[in-house]
Amino acid sequence: MPPPFGDSVGFLLSQLGYVVARRFRAVMAEVDLEPRHFALLRAIEANEGQSQSVLVERLRIPASSMVSVVDYLEERGLVERRVPPGDRRARTLHLTAAGRDLAAHAAGRAMAFERELCRGLDDATRRELIERLQRIGRNLEVVEGVHPDVALGHHAPSWTESAPLG
Numbered sequence: 001m002p003p004p005f006g007d008s009v010g011f012l013l014s015q016l017g018y019v020v021a022r023r024f025r026a027v028m029a030e031v032d033l034e035p036r037h038f039a040l041l042r043a044i045e046a047n048e049g050q051s052q053s054v055l056v057e058r059l060r061i062p063a064s065s066m067v068s069v070v071d072y073l074e075e076r077g078l079v080e081r082r083v084p085p086g087d088r089r090a091r092t093l094h095l096t097a098a099g100r101d102l103a104a105h106a107a108g109r110a111m112a113f114e115r116e117l118c119r120g121l122d123d124a125t126r127r128e129l130i131e132r133l134q135r136i137g138r139n140l141e142v143v144e145g146v147h148p149d150v151a152l153g154h155h156a157p158s159w160t161e162s163a164p165l166g
Helices: 009-029 035-046 052-059 063-075 097-117 123-139
Strands: 079-082 092-095
Touching: 009 035, 009 097, 035 052, 035 063, 035 079, 035 092, 035 097, 052 063, 052 092, 063 079, 092 097
Parallel strands: none
Antiparallel strands: 079 092
């Protein structure tokens, strides 16, 4: 017998995922970013000087998606590609001063949104919720810190913040 209407983990996660993604997109729009731009800024910041190809592999982003997002961020003066000594074919990614400033400002907005989401939860309850959601993610073979829409190559603008890749 199915659970009472609205009392299903899958339904609730789907409902919440939709609302959270829309609201997070609006939060990032306040700083003129899409969630995928923010996620890449954070990934570059956490892995300063990594090659584009290493980030493609770690984030499981199609190379063509990575190129277009980096191109956009570079055009805005937030990211720069550098040629590392000894390998003229590779490109490493670095945040510019403007990129660092915007990443910090956007992270502040993201954390304010996180506090709004978790209003009424103490730290222990929040940690337990994260652990339980991560368990569900492992059940579904979700790669931790990588948004599936991007990993699957759908080029979705809903790519959200990823975990540090260190």
